[in-house]
Amino acid sequence: MAYITFHGAAGTVTGSCHLLQLKDRQLLLDCGQFQGPWEIEQLNYKSLGFDPKEIDGVILSHGHLDHCGRIPVLVEQGFSGRIYCTHPTKDIARLILLDSAYVLKEEFMWKQRKLTRAGVQVKNPLYSMENVYYSLDFFNKTMNYGESVELSKDSRLMFHTKDAGHILGSAQVYVDYAGPDGEKRRLLYTGDIGDGDRPIVNNPDAPEANPAIHALVIESTYGDREHKSYEDSVVEFEEAVASAMKKNGTVLIPTFALERTQEILYHLGNMKKSGRLAKDIPVFLNSPLAIDITRLYTKHCNFCQKDIMNEIKDKRSPFVFPGIRITETAEESMAINSLPGPKIILAGSGMMTGGRIKHHLKHMLWKDSTTLIIVGFQAEGTLGRKIIDGADTVKIFGETIAVRADIYTINGFSAHAGRRHLIAFAKAASPKNVFIVHGEPKSSSDLAENIGKALPNTRIFEPKMGEKFEI
Ligand SMILES: [Zn+2]
Structure with missing residues (x-):
C-alpha cells in the first residue's frame, strides 16, 4: 500500500x-x-x-x-x-x-x-x-x-x-x-x-x-x-519608467530578490539597448540577497532559456548593462538618497516590510518627483498594501511620511x-x-x-x- x-x-x-x-x-x-x-x-x-x-x-x-x-x-x-x-x-x-x-x-x-x-x-x-x-x-x-x-x-x-x-x-x-x-x-x-x-x-x-x-x-x-497578460504588464512597466524619467526623478522598485529582480533587470537592460532608456541613467541593484541570487543565474545559466544562456556564456549577461550599479554595503545604499535624479533603485523587501527599500521610502516617498513602481503582490497588513490602498501618510521607522510619489501597480508579473x-x-x-x-x-x-x-x-x-x- x-x-x-x-x-x-x-x-x-x-x-x-x-x-x-x-x-x-x-x-x-x-x-x-x-x-x-x-x-x-x-x-x-x-x-x-x-x-x-x-x-x-x-x-x-x-x-x-x-x-x-x-x-x-x-x-x-x-x-x-x-x-x-x-x-x-x-x-x-x-x-x-x-x-x-x-x-x-x-x-x-x-x-x-x-x-x-x-x-x-x-x-x-x-x-x-x-x-x-x-x-x-x-x-x-x-x-x-x-x-x-x-x-x-x-x-x-x-x-x-x-x-x-x-x-x-x-x-x-x-x-x-x-x-x-x-x-x-x-x-x-x-x-x-x-x-x-x-x-x-x-x-x-x-x-x-x-x-x-x-x-x-x-x-x-x-x-x-487569470493574470493580466505579461506583455501588457511589460508595456505598463516601461511607460511608468518613461514618465518618471520625464520628471528627472527617482524610480523606486521594491523587488522580490528571486526571479522578479532578474526579470526587471532584463527589461531595464532591453530599454537601454533599444534607446528607450538613456544609457547614463544609473540603475542601483541595492539588495544583498538579490545581488547574490542574480549571480546564481550566471552560474546556472544552462537552466535558463537558450538565448539567455548563450548571452551569459558570451559574457553578454542580460543583467549587466550601462549604468548598472551593484550596491553591496549599507553605506553605499544610504548614499544613493542624496544623489540627484534621474535614477532607478531596485531594493528589497518586495512588500516593503523590511530591507533597504524602507530608508529610500522615508527619504523619497514624500516627494512629487518620486515614482514608486510596485511589481509584486502586497499582502494585507504590509506597508506596500497600505500604499496601494491609497494611504495619504504612512509610518516608517516611527516617522509619519506623506505619500506624494506617483504610484504604479503592475499585476501581471506573477x-x-x-x-x-x-x-x-x-x-x-x-x-x-x-x-x-x-x-x-x-x-x-x-x-x-x-x-x-x-x-x-x-x-x-x-x-x-x-x-x-x-x-
Ligand atoms: Zn514558488
Whole structure:
C-alpha cells in the first residue's frame, strides 16, 4: 500500500509539505515554511505531524521559502536522510534559508527588547544560522532535469524531475512506484508551476504521462483567476519608467530578490539597448540577497532559456548593462538618497516590510518627483498594501511620511500559472486522482470544479491539513 498525507499547503498557500509512505521508503515532497498572517505562521511551531527520524529523503521542488523553510526544523528534530533537488535549487535554498534565519533573529531581538519589559515571554526563533548551516550538509544529491534517481531497488522506486517554469531550477517531480499488484504507478507533483512566455525561465514542460499518472498533486495559487497578460504588464512597466524619467526623478522598485529582480533587470537592460532608456541613467541593484541570487543565474545559466544562456556564456549577461550599479554595503545604499535624479533603485523587501527599500521610502516617498513602481503582490497588513490602498501618510521607522510619489501597480508579473494553464496541465496529465494544494479555499475549489468538468472520470480531492489518502 502507498499513501500520501498533506502536512502543509492544504487549504492555504504556504507550508508545502507532503508525506509519501511507500513500500520501504518514507519521502517528503517539500518541507516549506508557513508564511502570512500570525495564525498561519504559528503553524511553524506545531509538530510536523510525523517523526523526522523515519523520513528517508526530501525531494525539494524549488527554493522558495514556503517550500524549503522547515528543512532546518526537520533536521533539528532528527532527520538524517538525503535532500534531493536540482543544482540551482540547492544554491538558492542556501541563500533563502540564511536570509530567513537572519530575519528571524532580527525579529526575535526586536520583540525581546519590546516585550520582555511587558513581562511577555518571547518564543525562540524557528531556527538559527547554525541550524541552516547544519541542514545544508544534507543537500547531498543534486541533479539536472530528466535525470533518474533510484530511491529503492527492492521496490523499484525511482523519481525524476522536469522543468516547472516557475523560477530558476524549479521542478515538477515524477515519482514511479509499485502499486498493490506490483504494477507501475506514477505520482506527479507540480511544485509551483509557471505561466509560460517569460523572458528568463523556460515554459513549463508538458506533463509526462507514460506510464499513466495515478496521482497528480497540483498547485492552485491562481486556481480561480487569470493574470493580466505579461506583455501588457511589460508595456505598463516601461511607460511608468518613461514618465518618471520625464520628471528627472527617482524610480523606486521594491523587488522580490528571486526571479522578479532578474526579470526587471532584463527589461531595464532591453530599454537601454533599444534607446528607450538613456544609457547614463544609473540603475542601483541595492539588495544583498538579490545581488547574490542574480549571480546564481550566471552560474546556472544552462537552466535558463537558450538565448539567455548563450548571452551569459558570451559574457553578454542580460543583467549587466550601462549604468548598472551593484550596491553591496549599507553605506553605499544610504548614499544613493542624496544623489540627484534621474535614477532607478531596485531594493528589497518586495512588500516593503523590511530591507533597504524602507530608508529610500522615508527619504523619497514624500516627494512629487518620486515614482514608486510596485511589481509584486502586497499582502494585507504590509506597508506596500497600505500604499496601494491609497494611504495619504504612512509610518516608517516611527516617522509619519506623506505619500506624494506617483504610484504604479503592475499585476501581471506573477510566476504562477493562471486558471486556464492549470486546467490545461491537469487535462494533459489525465490522472486517475487529483489532489489540489497550495491555494486559498476558493482558488482550490474553483479549480477542482473546472478540472472535474474537463476530466469527468477523475477523482478530485481538496485535502485538509493532516489528511491521508491511499495512492
Ligand atoms: Zn514558488
